[in-house]
Amino acid sequence: MTKASSLLMPKLGLTMTEGTITEWRIQPGEAFSAGQIVAVVETEKIANELEAPSPGVMSKHLVEGGQTVPVGTPIAQWELEGGDSATKSATNQKQSDNNTRSATQTSSPRAQKVPTGPSLSATPPVKKNGSRIIATPLARRLARDRGIDLSRIQGTGPNGRIKAQDLAGADAAVGTKAASGPGVSSFIMTLATGDEVLALLSKLAGMDDAGDIQINHVGCMAIAKALESTPEANVLETTPGRFETGDTENINVKIMGGVHNTAKTISGANGLTLRGIAATAAKTEDSETLSSATAVTDLGADEILAGALALPNGCTTILAIGAPQHVYKPDADGQPALMTEIGLTLTFNPVAIPQGVATTLLKSIKGLLENPLRLLAG
Numbered sequence: 001m002t003k004a005s006s007l008l009m010p011k012l013g014l015t016m017t018e019g020t021i022t023e024w025r026i027q028p029g030e031a032f033s034a035g036q037i038v039a040v041v042e043t044e045k046i047a048n049e050l051e052a053p054s055p056g057v058m059s060k061h062l063v064e065g066g067q068t069v070p071v072g073t074p075i076a077q078w079e080l081e082g083g084d085s086a087t088k089s090a091t092n093q094k095q096s097d098n099n100t101r102s103a104t105q106t107s108s109p110r111a112q113k114v115p116t117g118p119s120l121s122a123t124p125p126v127k128k129n130g131s132r133i134i135a136t137p138l139a140r141r142l143a144r145d146r147g148i149d150l151s152r153i154q155g156t157g158p159n160g161r162i163k164a165q166d167l168a169g170a171d172a173a174v175g176t177k178a179a180s181g182p183g184v185s186s187f188i189m190t191l192a193t194g195d196e197v198l199a200l201l202s203k204l205a206g207m208d209d210a211g212d213i214q215i216n217h218v219g220c221m222a223i224a225k226a227l228e229s230t231p232e233a234n235v236l237e238t239t240p241g242r243f244e245t246g247d248t249e250n251i252n253v254k255i256m257g258g259v260h261n262t263a264k265t266i267s268g269a270n271g272l273t274l275r276g277i278a279a280t281a282a283k284t285e286d287s288e289t290l291s292s293a294t295a296v297t298d299l300g301a302d303e304i305l306a307g308a309l310a311l312p313n314g315c316t317t318i319l320a321i322g323a324p325q326h327v328y329k330p331d332a333d334g335q336p337a338l339m340t341e342i343g344l345t346l347t348f349n350p351v352a353i354p355q356g357v358a359t360t361l362l363k364s365i366k367g368l369l370e371n372p373l374r375l376l377a378g
Contacts, residue, residue: 004059006074009041010050016043020068021075022138022164023355026058039075040355042164047138056080065356068163135162195340198324200372204274213278216255216298219321219365220277221375223296224251224269226364233361235316235352236293243316243352246293254295254312255281263312265290274376299323299345306343316352319365320345344369 009019023040026032037049038058056079063075133150135143139162143150155162197218204213227234227248234246246252251270254263255277264281266272267290272280295315299307300323309320322343331337346362353361368375 004077004079006062007038007050007076007078009063009069009071009073009075011071012041012043012046012048016071018068018070019043020163021063021065022047023359024061024065025359026052027356027360028058028060031055031057038078042136042138047136052078052080054080065354133162134159136164138164139166197342197369197372198340212282213274214298215300215321216296217274217277217281218369218372218375219296219298219319220253220255220266220269220281221272221274222365222368223294223317223319223361224253224266225368225375226361227251227294228270229364230357230361233317233348233353233357234293236291237314237316237349237352238291241351246291251294252290252292254292254315254318256295256297256312263295265292294318296321300342306345308345308347311347311349316349317358317361318347319362320347342369 012019020042021039022042024038025040026036026038032038032052032055034052034054036052038052039050041048041050059077059079061076063069063073069075134155134157135150136157140150143153143162150162153162153166154160155166157163157166197215201213201215201218227246228251231245231248234248234251235243236246238244250268253266253269255266256263264283264286266277266280267287269277291314292312293314293316295312295318297309297318297320299305299320303323305325306322307320309318311318320343322345324340324342326338327341328336329339344362344366346358346365348358350358
């Protein structure tokens with residue numbers, strides 16, 4: 001039995017009056033399981049992961065990512081299995097790390113503290129006039145990762161508190177450099193049906209006129225097609241900390257043969273065949289005049305299963321395709337079956353691309369690689 005209900009902005013502490021949706025993990029129309037993270041909420045004191053109390057389906061988002069609303073405001077509509085009992089169980093909230101008792105809301109999910117690292121407990125930075133900087137833990141972490149001087153940021157929260165969304169565009173405004181090194185932010189998904197793309201590569205290898213088509217060429221086509229449907233992820237870093245939207249009619253993709261090889265920029269990858277992408281990548285020199293918002297690399301060439309890589313200059317995303325591994329998983333009848341898994345890691349610059357957009361992009365890439373014939377069909 002399922003019951004439609006509203007997901008409310010939960011009260012995660014005695015002093016909490018409002019919260020900000022920093023990321024939706026579950027999109028409208030997607031099903032979720034009990035305990036799965038549906039959203040991340042930022043308060044003045046902490047960032048919290050909101051868990052689903054039972055299996056269900058997300059019907060509609062009522063509050064967009066980055067929006068701040070008062071406690072008790074409906075932020076989404078969902079259908080939960082278990083009816084009233086599931087709705088009531090959603091009021092069980094975890095205490096925050098200062099052991100304050102959380103006042104809960106009916107239909108609100110459990111909250112779990114997001115680890116923020118040791119540096120967040122250090123003494124807060126001081127402005128030049130000697131006053132303390134008031135900022136949320138998430139804002140401090142993002143500022144540290146991106147090299148932003150918080151003393152030069154104007155906060156929009158209570159008493160001038162700096163929130164995560166206050167850092168959007170702050171890099172260019174204050175002249176600091178946006179983070180573009182390793183581990184900026186990354187998501188990893190498992191391509192459980194990796195047999196499909198490997199079977200395609202095997203068939204193409206047996207064709208004399210197909211050329212040397214490799215998995216990173218297929219990945220290049222997949223990320224280019226995914227950017228067509230997610231144009232807000234097609235963002236280039238023109239100069240450090242400054243971004244502009246790329247041309248969705250002519251999407252360039254950097255192909256890296258491994259963690260050590262020189263990149264090749266594929267011009268208009270969304271309009272090329274696999275053979276065309278492979279032929280362009282086979283050229284000995286890369287054009288320095290071609291800019292790209294994204295890149296793809298084959299970690300499997302170095303027998304690496306998964307990993308986040310540094311963003312190449314100008315790129316705001318990079319897709320890393322891991323080495324295939326054979327695992328036993330239950331089939332449709334619950335019996336063990338040998339399957340091939342391939343790890344997909346998308347590293348992205350959160351200054352340029354919201355986490356929700358990055359998630360959508362990676363899901364789109366995953367769907368195309370799980371059904372590679374969709375790539376060939378155009």
